[in-house]
Amino acid sequence: MPRTVYYTVTTLDGYIADPSDSLDWLLRQPSDETDDTFFAGIGATVMGATTYEWLLRNLEGPWPYSMPTWVMTHRELPMPSKDEDSEDPDIRFAKGSVADHYVEMCMATGDHDLWIMGGGDLAGQFVDEGLLDEIITWTAPVTLGSGRPLLPRRLDLELLEVDRKGPFVVSRHKVIGALAEDQ
Numbered sequence: 001m002p003r004t005v006y007y008t009v010t011t012l013d014g015y016i017a018d019p020s021d022s023l024d025w026l027l028r029q030p031s032d033e034t035d036d037t038f039f040a041g042i043g044a045t046v047m048g049a050t051t052y053e054w055l056l057r058n059l060e061g062p063w064p065y066s067m068p069t070w071v072m073t074h075r076e077l078p079m080p081s082k083d084e085d086s087e088d089p090d091i092r093f094a095k096g097s098v099a100d101h102y103v104e105m106c107m108a109t110g111d112h113d114l115w116i117m118g119g120g121d122l123a124g125q126f127v128d129e130g131l132l133d134e135i136i137t138w139t140a141p142v143t144l145g146s147g148r149p150l151l152p153r154r155l156d157l158e159l160l161e162v163d164r165k166g167p168f169v170v171s172r173h174k175v176i177g178a179l180a181e182d183q
């Protein structure tokens with residue numbers, strides 16, 4: 001059974017982008033640390049419209065993901081531009097309940113994991129349906145004070161792993177469920 005993992009970089013105060021969707025605070029961090037093991041285990045990914053539009057605006061070169069990619073949106077969004085001889089990216093636009101698309105997403109992973117790229121509310125929609133297994137965060141040594149939230153839900157988590165990669169604290173948490181006080 002593939003795991004469904006929300007994997008992202010966050011600031012210490014829990015934002016994944018600033019209020020104007022800037023990631024400048026992230027892009028200036030040293031980038032010599034990679035996570036090849038995680039990405040080798042991913043078979044499909046899902047992101048929200050803002051994240052997709054950020055990628056379209058900031059991509060230098062071709063679409064970087066060969067895996068099936070779902071983009072959740074209510075709108076008609078463009079496909080990334082591509083070279084004439086390169087393959088069409090496998091991008092599938094969808095809307096509505098993430099539960100309605102979940103089986104198809106899992107089948108597309110080919111027994112690898114499903115990566116929720118963000119944003120935070122999209123990850124929360126998977127939590128609401130009981131479909132999120134783990135959260136992996138790279139915490140940057142930055143605070144923003146406001147911005148796009150990491151995960152706007154009230155949850156109990158179990159810490160499974162902590163590591164340091166350059167300036168980042170990398171942690172892996174299992175999702176237990178709704179905060180005990182809320183049950």
Ligand SMILES: NC(=O)c1ccc[n+]([C@@H]2O[C@H](COP(=O)([O-])OP(=O)(O)OC[C@H]3O[C@@H](n4cnc5c(N)ncnc54)[C@H](OP(=O)(O)O)[C@@H]3O)[C@@H](O)[C@H]2O)c1
Pocket residue numbers: 008009010015016017021022023026047048049050051052054055072073074075094095096097098117118119120121122125148149
């Ligand atoms: N730090 C990191 O590593 C990292 C990782 C990922 C993203 N980011 C950044 O964080 C920000 C995230 O933006 P965000 O919080 O706005 O989240 P987002 O999930 O990227 O986009 C939210 C939008 O997606 C669409 N959407 C979400 N769920 C949907 C559903 N079930 N059905 C149909 N449409 C749905 C809606 O747009 P429409 O209704 O307009 O279609 C919604 O307003 C972006 O700036 C992104 O670049 C950072």
